Amino acid sequence: MTVLVQLVQPPRDPVAPPSASELLALARNAAPDARQRLLLGVIALCDAAPPSGELSPVLGEIFLTLARQAEREVRKVLAERLSAADWAPSALINVLALDEFEIARPILASSPVLRDDDLLQVLLRASLEHQIAVARRPNISGRVADAVIDRGDPIVVTALATNRSAEISQDGLRRMVDLSRRIAALRSPLSRHPRLTESMAEEMYQWVGDALRQAIVARFEVDETKLTTAIYDAVQGVMRPARPDEMGDAEGSPRDEMERRLAAKLHAAGQLKPGVLVRAAREKRLGLLIHGLATLGDFKVAQIRKALSAPSPEALYYACAAVGIDRAAFPSLLTEVRKLNHGLPGDRGVSVWQRGAISSSSASRAFRALIDAEPAQNKLAV
Template sequence: MANAEPFELSEPVTTRTRAVLAKRLADIVGLPSSRITPRERWIVGDLLFDVIRASDIDLRKRCAKRLSGLTDAPHRLLRTLACDEFEVAEPILADCLALSDFDMMEIARVGKLQHRLALANRENLSATVSASLAAAGETPVIERLLRNKTCVLAMPTVDHLVGMAAEEGNLAHLLIKREELRPTQAFRLFWTCEHMARAQILERFAVDRTILIDASEDIFPMAAAEDWSDPMVTRILRYIDRRQRNREAAELSPYGSLEGTLEAMAMDGALPEIVTEISTLANVDRRLVLQMVDDMAGEAIAVLCKATGLKWPSFENFWRGLGRSLTSEPVPQARKVYDSLSVEKAQTVLRYWNLSMEDKGGK
């Protein structure tokens, strides 16, 4: 199996006779299937391959342009021309329908940035080719892929791009528009975004759980009768449950309630024991509360407050406890999020975050 390789010609020479021969061979390669058998096309393609390998760039450009309109052409010939200098390769990369997924993956591997940018513009790219283009991690190529509404992105590719968005912030607003983006990915992406992108994620993916709650109402007493012995059932029902707060823990809390804990935080700051108490009373992983503490914006804290039924003054106590001013820009942005979400939708977001923390393991 011959791979595509860039041209390495030291003294390419094209005589008039060679130019005419190349044109004739290209014409034969382009004949319809009714005029030429596959074996004949392969043989002529091999001959043309030898000619263009030893010819100058003008002849290679003419051959590439002639072959770009074909729907059936020898793949080694196409791959070789498509990996040539970009001015040679461009018509094949842009228009040639004869390129297979394998061809495009090979071109993505050995070609240059311009080649991958051209491939990323093609219509109806498969998930396999998109993954190959994204794998190099080149931001211009990825941006072009994300803007290409006809390409398909596989779930692992989207996962990879969501991870990249932490370092390449301009990818986030493009990812949010992709239909392939799933809630788990969107809520992970949330932490890398600015306010407007965060608001878009919440608007699109914060949904209530009414159907789930109604469908599983009778399962809660069944699980309780089994003493919650099935960890997987417990995990899923904790996501579905209407209640967010840990009522039993509130009875034992030295602060009396979640509201009381946040009042103490406003006075004493985000002490480790207060963070732990917020985690316990809100029934979320302590690492999630720490992530909210470290986040310089306020939307995530607003989600926590709304999901646990806290009034807005509790957000203000949380914010003061972090040593931040109530007149700072994040506060009105957080208020918009708080006011836009129902309790059920806020719980959906909070529980997705919490499940992701549990999936990471550890404490």
């Protein structure tokens, strides 16, 4: 009797992820084959069960060493694998977020490890593509949205306008509406934004095209005749110079004197900073802005008031640059000033703040040269 015996090879044990010591040795080895094995090891580690709790210091060092020393393709795979990991080391995620854009993209889009402070650093330090990715990131906070709006870059702010999940405050949305006066690309996404109010839409109606006007009228069911009349009144207000007695902070008024004293007190305490003046404009305190600019820039109050009544914002920009107000913040400041000052300064001339940075001393000289020019050169349009 013949007995057939079939030898069955026992199944292989699944390949276990490499140990921490093995990965660390590979991370410190610059040989090409070691880099390849390191990449495979990291992939195996990421495919295994995520670590529970915080990573050990050794494992955190492995990842950080890899990100700083590895070739581009290794960093790219790392970013893709760790983009959704809530256990990834914060230091590593921040390194990847500031890497070249193709590597940073998945991290900026979805990493749960990134916090507001991390995203603000990306806005300050990284490329335009990185900034756009931050503006499009789902559920960004109002703090990050405000920083995007404050910087005022047309492409980045437009990306924010298309982000329906961003936590944009009503004040932030209003400032975006103000920016849409000069940034045409903002108008269409803002007109469809779910948190756009009727009053904001009526304001936008003044400068959008016919198609968007019809969309605004249809969405809010407002009287088109009323909006057309509002446009006429607004234009008349811009063309008509403001009288001193119409300004809430008219020179010599009790409120103006109060703001003058506050500016002097803040200056004496070393607290009169550019950010205070930007906030004064947002809080509708034109007098504090006037006296703050005059105090910080060593200008006369009359010179600042003359800049506020000019047909061009150029002189006001130079005054702001002279005291250290960032040029990225100037467009929103200008919008607030015009709302407080009957549409002035006017919009003649070019947007000099878009030409590039200028030193405070050069800005101060340019301001004085403009303000001290012949009156005929600064004549208001009436």
